[in-house]
Amino acid sequence: MRTLEWVSKEKKLKMVDQRVLPSEFTYIYLSDHQQVADSIQQMAVRGAPAIGVAAAYGMALAAIRTSAKSVEAARTELVAAAQELEAARPTAVNLPWALKRMLSVAARQYGSLDEMQHALLHEAHEMADEDVAVNMEISKNGAALIHDGDTIIHHCNTGALATVDYGTALGVIRMAHDQGKKIHVFVDETRPRLQGARLTAWELLQYQVPFDIISDNAAGYFLKSGKVDKVIFGADRVARNGDVANKIGSYMLALAANANNVPVYSVFPFSTIDIELANGDLIPIEERTQEEVLDLKLHNRKVTPEGASARNPAFDVTPNALISGLITEKGVITPPFEKKLIEKMREG
Numbered sequence: 001m002r003t004l005e006w007v008s009k010e011k012k013l014k015m016v017d018q019r020v021l022p023s024e025f026t027y028i029y030l031s032d033h034q035q036v037a038d039s040i041q042q043m044a045v046r047g048a049p050a051i052g053v054a055a056a057y058g059m060a061l062a063a064i065r066t067s068a069k070s071v072e073a074a075r076t077e078l079v080a081a082a083q084e085l086e087a088a089r090p091t092a093v094n095l096p097w098a099l100k101r102m103l104s105v106a107a108r109q110y111g112s113l114d115e116m117q118h119a120l121l122h123e124a125h126e127m128a129d130e131d132v133a134v135n136m137e138i139s140k141n142g143a144a145l146i147h148d149g150d151t152i153i154h155h156c157n158t159g160a161l162a163t164v165d166y167g168t169a170l171g172v173i174r175m176a177h178d179q180g181k182k183i184h185v186f187v188d189e190t191r192p193r194l195q196g197a198r199l200t201a202w203e204l205l206q207y208q209v210p211f212d213i214i215s216d217n218a219a220g221y222f223l224k225s226g227k228v229d230k231v232i233f234g235a236d237r238v239a240r241n242g243d244v245a246n247k248i249g250s251y252m253l254a255l256a257a258n259a260n261n262v263p264v265y266s267v268f269p270f271s272t273i274d275i276e277l278a279n280g281d282l283i284p285i286e287e288r289t290q291e292e293v294l295d296l297k298l299h300n301r302k303v304t305p306e307g308a309s310a311r312n313p314a315f316d317v318t319p320n321a322l323i324s325g326l327i328t329e330k331g332v333i334t335p336p337f338e339k340k341l342i343e344k345m346r347e348g
Contacts, residue, residue, distance in 0.1 A: 022202040033062040040088040047162020052094030059102040137329040142172030156247035157199035158234035169267035185211040235268035242320035242337025243280025254322040263324035280317035
């Protein structure tokens with residue numbers, strides 16, 4: 001199963017609607033780039049790698065649905081489409097990375113509009129296939145760090161649902177399990193949208209990996225008790241020095257892990273690195289609507305009082321000093337991160 005894939009006959013993008021999991025497993029079909037932008041903003045598709053590939057297909061759709069009569073006019077429309085897609089979510093660097101790649105394809109010389117449309121769709125397919133291959137390499141590299149008998153705290157959702165297929169941090173866990181290692185996962189809920197309790201738990205059930213769901217504020221208890229061997233999470237943007245922006249709560253988890261001498265690993269493809277940013281303080285942090293916090297219900301009754309307000313940052317930044325290693329398709333990178341990240345980037 002791929003989280004998203006192209007339907008050739010209808011010229012539409014098909015994706016799993018992650019808003020309704022785990023109670024429903026259903027697909028949505030997107031026919032233009034505005035619908036793709038909406039699906040990203042509303043988190044029907046989520047996870048930095050999946051967002052990037054979805055945006056690439058959004059650009060292909062913009063080219064296919066264009067009303068332009070010339071290649072040059074279509075390029076102008078594609079620039080506008082890229083701006084609309086990039087505005088959907090500001091933190092994940094895979095989004096602008098994918099859009100720049102698609103715009104570079106659009107900038108080539110073409111003999112016809114049809115030729116450009118074909119090239120853009122081909123590039124989106126390439127990016128989807130690359131994502132799966134990269135995730136497999138990441139997972140192999142990370143699984144080597146997982147020992148038989150390990151208990152791992154995993155934050156948010158970084159599995160097949162957050163990518164085109166297989167996953168990053170959850171892919172590491174999945175690979176270790178497939179290798180026959182007996183592991184156990186503490187899945188923190190990841191409030192306010194509960195990606196851990198809803199999505200990661202659902203995925204681990206499919207893979208038959210043993211797990212328990214824990215509330216976010218129980219992580220410190222388990223870390224102090226000595227019952228956790230590793231903390232593992234993904235990344236939405238990584239600065240040049242190895243600071244990691246990830247789902248809100250990652251920073252607190254890393255602080256508690258460090259206080260109890262538990263190693264912390266961030267897992268991501270190299271496309272998630274923003275080499276132009278010197279440190280994590282420069283990473284833009286998306287703040288989402290307060291309703292995601294205020295509309296929480298318990299026993300079908302709203303928890304928060306009428307008239308309350310909320311703040312809802314979607315991400316936080318974990319400083320590199322709290323991170324034991326960065327797990328990528330190019331290997332496991334240990335401190336000092338900046339020098340090694342730049343060297344690995346130059347290799348590619």
